Amino acid sequence: DQQVKQNSPSLSVQEGRIxxxxxxxxxxxxxxxxWYKKYPAEGPTFLxxxxxxxxxxxxxxxxxxxxxSAKHLSLHIVPSQPGDSAVYFCAVVQGAQKLxxxxxxxxxxxP
Amino acid sequence: DTGxxxxxxxxxxxxxxNVTFRCDPISEHNRLYWxxxxxxxxxxxxxxxxxxxxxxxxxxxxxxxxxxxxxGSFSTLEIQRTEQGDSAMxxxxxxxxxxxxxxxxxxxxxxxxx
Numbered sequence: 001d002q003q004v005k006q007n008s009p010s011l012s013v014q015e016g017r018i019x020x021x022x023x024x025x026x027x028x029x030x031x032x033x034x035w036y037k038k039y040p041a042e043g044p045t046f047l048x049x050x051x052x053x054x055x056x057x058x059x060x061x062x063x064x065x066x067x068x069s070a071k072h073l074s075l076h077i078v079p080s081q082p083g084d085s086a087v088y089f090c091a092v093v094q095g096a097q098k099l100x101x102x103x104x105x106x107x108x109x110x111p
Numbered sequence: 112d113t114g115x116x117x118x119x120x121x122x123x124x125x126x127x128x129n130v131t132f133r134c135d136p137i138s139e140h141n142r143l144y145w146x147x148x149x150x151x152x153x154x155x156x157x158x159x160x161x162x163x164x165x166x167x168x169x170x171x172x173x174x175x176x177x178x179x180x181x182x183g184s185f186s187t188l189e190i191q192r193t194e195q196g197d198s199a200m201x202x203x204x205x206x207x208x209x210x211x212x213x214x215x216x217x218x219x220x221x222x223x224x225x
Contacts, residue, residue: 004153032212043115043202043216044154089153093212097167098144099204101153 003027004092006102014110019077021105023090028071032093035064035075037086038104044089048075080109113137115217117203123223124193131189132220136205143186144214145178146202147171154202160186161208193224 005024013019021035031052036044050057050064050073057064063076073090087106091099116135124130136143141162146154157176159167162183172178175193180186190197200221204214 034213036216041219041221043117043204043219046213046215049213091153095167097142097159098156099146099154099214100156103151103153 001026002103003094004090004100004102006088006090006105008105009103010106010108012108012110013080015082016079019075019080019084019107019109021075021077021088021090021107023073023075023102025071025073025092027092028068030092030094033064033066033073034091034093034099035062036089036091036101037084038089039086047088077107080107082109082111085109115203115205115215117201117217117220119220120218121221121223123225125225126193126195128193129189129191130193130222131187132201132203132222134186134188134203134217136185136203137215139207140205140215141183141208142206142214143180144204144206145186145188146204146216148200148202148219149198157188190222193222195224198222198224 034049035047038044048062065074087104089101089104091101118133143160145157148154158178160180175191178188200219202219204216206214
C-alpha cells in the first residue's frame with residue numbers, strides 16, 4: 001500500500017513556463033515533506049522541504065505548497081529551464097528517521 | 112565541503128557471489144541511511160545508523176544483507192549469495208542529528224547480478 005503517491009509518471013513543459021508536480025500522501029501524521037531531483041545514474045539531490053506548520057516554502061524558482069486537509073503536496077518550478085529535466089521524487093519523513101518516497105515524475109522541458 | 116561518496120559506482124557480479132559496498136557520509140553527520148532503488152520506483156529504506164548503532168532495519172533487508180558502521184564514520188553494506196533480484200541501485204544518505212530531517216544522498220552503487 002503506497003503511502004506516498006505521484007500519479008503522473010511523466011510531464012512535459014515548454015521552456016519558460018511553469019512546471020507543477022503533484023504528490024499525495026495517506027497519513028495525516030506526516031509532518032515533514034521533501035522534494036528531490038534525480039538525474040540518470042546519480043543519487044537524488046535535495047531541492048526543497050516544508051514542515052507541516054507551513055503551507056508554502058519558496059527557494060528561488062522552486063516553491064512547495066502543502067495542503068494538509070487534502071493531504072496533497074505540490075512543487076512549482078517557474079520559469080522552467082532545460083536543466084530542470086529530471087525525475088522528481090516527493091518524500092515524507094516517517095518515524096523521524098526514514099524517508100518514504102513516491103514513484104517519481106519524469107519532467108521534460110522542451111525548448 | 113565534500114558530499115556523500117560511495118564506492119564502487121558500478122558492480123557486475125555472478126549469482127551466488129558476495130559483494131560489499133562502501134559509503135562515506137558527510138563529515139560530522141551522525142546519521143547514515145541505506146536505500147535501494149529499482150527501475151521505475153522511488154528509493155526504499157533498508158537500514159539506519161545513529162553513530163555506530165544500527166537502529167532500524169527494513170523487512171527488505173533479508174538475512175543475506177548485513178550493514179555495519181564500526182567507528183561511526185563510513186559504512187559497509189554486504190550482500191551474500193547474490194540473487195538476480197538484488198540488481199538495483201544502492202543509495203547511501205547522511206544527515207546531522209540536529210534538524211536531521213533532510214538527508215543528503217551519494218551517487219549510488221549500481222549492482223547487476225548475472
